Amino acid sequence: MSPSDPAAEAALSRLTVDLGAVRRNYRLLSDRLAGVAGAGVVKADAYGLGAARVAPALWQEGCRIFFVATLDEAVGLRPIVPEATVCCLNGLLAGTEDVFLRHRIVPVLNALEQIALWRTFGARVGTALPAILHVDTGMNRLGLGEDEWHWVLETPALLDGIDWLYLMSHLCAADEPDNPLNALQLARFHRIRGQLPRRMPCSLANSSGVFLGTDYHFDLARPGIAVYGGRPAAGAANPLECPLRLEGRILQVRAVPAGGSVGYSATWTAARASRIATVGVGYADGYLRSLSGRGVVALGGRTCPVVGRVSMDLISVDVTDLPEAEARPGDFAEVLGPTVTPDAAADAGGTIGYEMLTALGRRYVRHYVETAVGQGRGETA
Numbered sequence: 001m002s003p004s005d006p007a008a009e010a011a012l013s014r015l016t017v018d019l020g021a022v023r024r025n026y027r028l029l030s031d032r033l034a035g036v037a038g039a040g041v042v043k044a045d046a047y048g049l050g051a052a053r054v055a056p057a058l059w060q061e062g063c064r065i066f067f068v069a070t071l072d073e074a075v076g077l078r079p080i081v082p083e084a085t086v087c088c089l090n091g092l093l094a095g096t097e098d099v100f101l102r103h104r105i106v107p108v109l110n111a112l113e114q115i116a117l118w119r120t121f122g123a124r125v126g127t128a129l130p131a132i133l134h135v136d137t138g139m140n141r142l143g144l145g146e147d148e149w150h151w152v153l154e155t156p157a158l159l160d161g162i163d164w165l166y167l168m169s170h171l172c173a174a175d176e177p178d179n180p181l182n183a184l185q186l187a188r189f190h191r192i193r194g195q196l197p198r199r200m201p202c203s204l205a206n207s208s209g210v211f212l213g214t215d216y217h218f219d220l221a222r223p224g225i226a227v228y229g230g231r232p233a234a235g236a237a238n239p240l241e242c243p244l245r246l247e248g249r250i251l252q253v254r255a256v257p258a259g260g261s262v263g264y265s266a267t268w269t270a271a272r273a274s275r276i277a278t279v280g281v282g283y284a285d286g287y288l289r290s291l292s293g294r295g296v297v298a299l300g301g302r303t304c305p306v307v308g309r310v311s312m313d314l315i316s317v318d319v320t321d322l323p324e325a326e327a328r329p330g331d332f333a334e335v336l337g338p339t340v341t342p343d344a345a346a347d348a349g350g351t352i353g354y355e356m357l358t359a360l361g362r363r364y365v366r367h368y369v370e371t372a373v374g375q376g377r378g379e380t381a
């Protein structure tokens with residue numbers, strides 16, 4: 001989106017994604033992985049940051065395997081990283097085999113039925129097709145359960161006729177390093193790996209799993225949120241950079257007398273004569289309504305509280321304590337970004353950083369910049 005784009009000029013809010021920070025986060029993860037490959041998880045449009053720009057940046061950093069959730073996301077990603085391995089986490093549904101083949105998408109096979117479908121299809125087209133074998137170790141969401149795994153052990157030929165790229169499982173509590181489920185899932189994964197009728201490379205860790213230590217790294221890690229700056233564990237220091245900055249424009253600054261209320265249902269009443277900035281971001285943009293009376297925005301290097309209800313297109317911010325020159329109509333307030341991180345906003349709003357990011361609405365014009373460490377922001381497109 002160029003600065004002269006009429007839609008960009010008209011926009012009341014803007015979302016800036018620093019691909020330099022995305023790259024640095026990926027490099028930091030690669031350092032932690034010390035030689036183990038790191039995939040790029042770019043489902044949900046790279047957690048709202050825009051897969052069309054994020055995926056090529058990761059490719060340039062050496063990322064060769066990408067995961068998305070759905071088949072249509074995979075088909076959309078295919079031309080963006082034409083040489084990469086693109087994997088579809090949500091599995092294989094009967095009738096879609098041909099779409100996988102045509103677009104060279106690797107299905108993550110989550111059940112015996114899916115394995116049979118892929119083997120049969122491979123036989124029909126005359127080749128063993130690539131796939132990832134997903135076994136459940138505790139999430140009970142997707143992947144072969146214990147009962148299905150026993151069938152495999154009794155009949156190893158069930159795995160024949162497929163070109164297995166990886167055995168994978170998914171951690172359910174890796175963001176809680178002390179949760180005993182981590183070690184339990186690791187032990188189950190080791191057992192299943194040892195029982196495999198033939199060896200294959202293994203993948204267990206998501207972002208937080210990377211930080212659990214090398215025991216969890218195996219042959220491929222699958223970080224998502226950490227690439228986008230999310231913290232590995234609540235309460236722990238976050239070594240990653242926040243690559244996004246969501247700014248909303250101040251539309252008006254109003255004088256509200258002591259006793260005056262603000263917003264729907266009058267949930268906030270001014271205790272003193274106040275200046276209230278009305279900012280053009282609301283829940284229709286992904287600014288969660290649960291941040292009503294709980295969120296903060298950054299203006300002039302300080303944080304100011306969101307007061308009253310978040311409405312569809314607007315929030316009200318108490319700027320009484322700021323010099324007037326730092327909160328004027330037309331100014332941009334940082335609603336999410338390095339100062340008000342998605343994790344911090346999520347804590348205030350009763351959710352997780354993942355939801356803050358993926359909720360980011362379509363109403364924003366996304367700007368992409370590339371910064372080097374300590375460098376100013378340079379517009380690239």
Ligand SMILES: *Cc1c(COP(=O)(O)O)cnc(C)c1O
Pocket residue numbers: 041043089170205206207208222223224225226
């Ligand atoms: C989403 C997802 C990931 C990435 O998880 P993060 O916590 O964002 O790093 C990895 N593996 C699977 C199976 C997923 O669904």
